[in-house]
Amino acid sequence: MQTPALAALVLSALLACKALNKEEAPAQSSAAASAASAAAAPVASLAPSGSPGSAPPAGTKTHPASPDKPLEWAAGQWTRHRLTMGGSDASLTYKIIEQRGDDFRLEVVSEHPAQGKTVLQIELTLKSVRDAQNSNIKAAKVKLPNGTVQEFKGALLKTMQGMYKHFLGFLSLPDLARMPREDVTVRAGHFPRCYKNDKPANIPNVPKTGPSWVHFSVPISGVVKVSGLDGSTQMELLDFGITGATSEL
Numbered sequence: 279m280q281t282p283a284l285a286a287l288v289l290s291a292l293l294a295c296k297a298l299n300k301e302e303a304p305a306q307s308s309a310a311a312s313a314a315s316a317a318a319a320p321v322a323s324l325a326p327s328g329s330p331g332s333a334p335p336a337g338t339k340t341h342p343a344s345p346d347k348p349l350e351w352a353a354g355q356w357t358r359h360r361l362t363m364g365g366s367d368a369s370l371t372y373k374i375i376e377q378r379g380d381d382f383r384l385e386v387v388s389e390h391p392a393q394g395k396t397v398l399q400i401e402l403t404l405k406s407v408r409d410a411q412n413s414n415i416k417a418a419k420v421k422l423p424n425g426t427v428q429e430f431k432g433a434l435l436k437t438m439q440g441m442y443k444h445f446l447g448f449l450s451l452p453d454l455a456r457m458p459r460e461d462v463t464v465r466a467g468h469f470p471r472c473y474k475n476d477k478p479a480n481i482p483n484v485p486k487t488g489p490s491w492v493h494f495s496v497p498i499s500g501v502v503k504v505s506g507l508d509g510s511t512q513m514e515l516l517d518f519g520i521t522g523a524t525s526e527l
Contacts, residue, residue: 339467344459344493348500349520351404353377355497356523358516360465362506367391369516372498373523380405381416387526394423397526421527462491462502466515469493469502 334340349355355374360367369389376383386398403414418430459471472491488505496502496518504513 334463334468338463341467341469341493341495343471344469344473344495346494348494349497350406351377351382351498352520353382354521354523355519357496357498357501357518359501359513360516362512370513373525374498375399375523375525383525385523385525385527396423397421399525399527419527427527460491462493464503464514464516466502466517469495472502 351374353374353376356372358369358371361370362368367390369387371387371389373385373387374382375385380403382402382404384400384402388396388398397420399419400415401417403416405413415435418435420428420430422428454473457473457475460474461468461470462472463469469491472493474489474491476489488507490504491502492500493502494500496515497520501513502515506512
């Protein structure tokens, strides 16, 4: 699995929005700055997770062994990850806000101590999590830390369609039959028999990534942990659920 796709999606959406709104993106309102400071505290105080295969600490929640098949997307699903790059932490929350047949409204909330909160929402048609790259993206919307909302429709969406599809393609799953399975302990708990992909995760703007671990009881991306080869980049699951996701737009 070439994950985490949604982290790449957020980072690239931010770059695209800044390019389209050069005079708006750098400024943050005092309210947004206060919200960013409040959000930063719990993220920065998180203790490092255990290494893959290590015994879980006393009191750690233990989940069942990973199923053989991934969860299909469904309304209400959500995950929250911590992404660490160069010693700086960001919190990434992924949500399935709405489902109508094969049509979904996907929302990604990125919170960074210095940059505040950004909300990215994409409306798309998804036939299967195994074929995410062929999704049809119908609309996109981004709320910047200063409260500015940018919608992508018509010609603007068409221009960015290829970029969005490229990043959604990271969600597509490879053949897992020959992948080793390992236990992993992170903040969200102990996950027995995760699928381990030793191939470095190809994440734009995030260099030197290492192996990733996927557990199919985790919705949306399935990502439990991604290691960085140089120790400066890591993604770990903080919490998740299959119901309860609500929009922040």
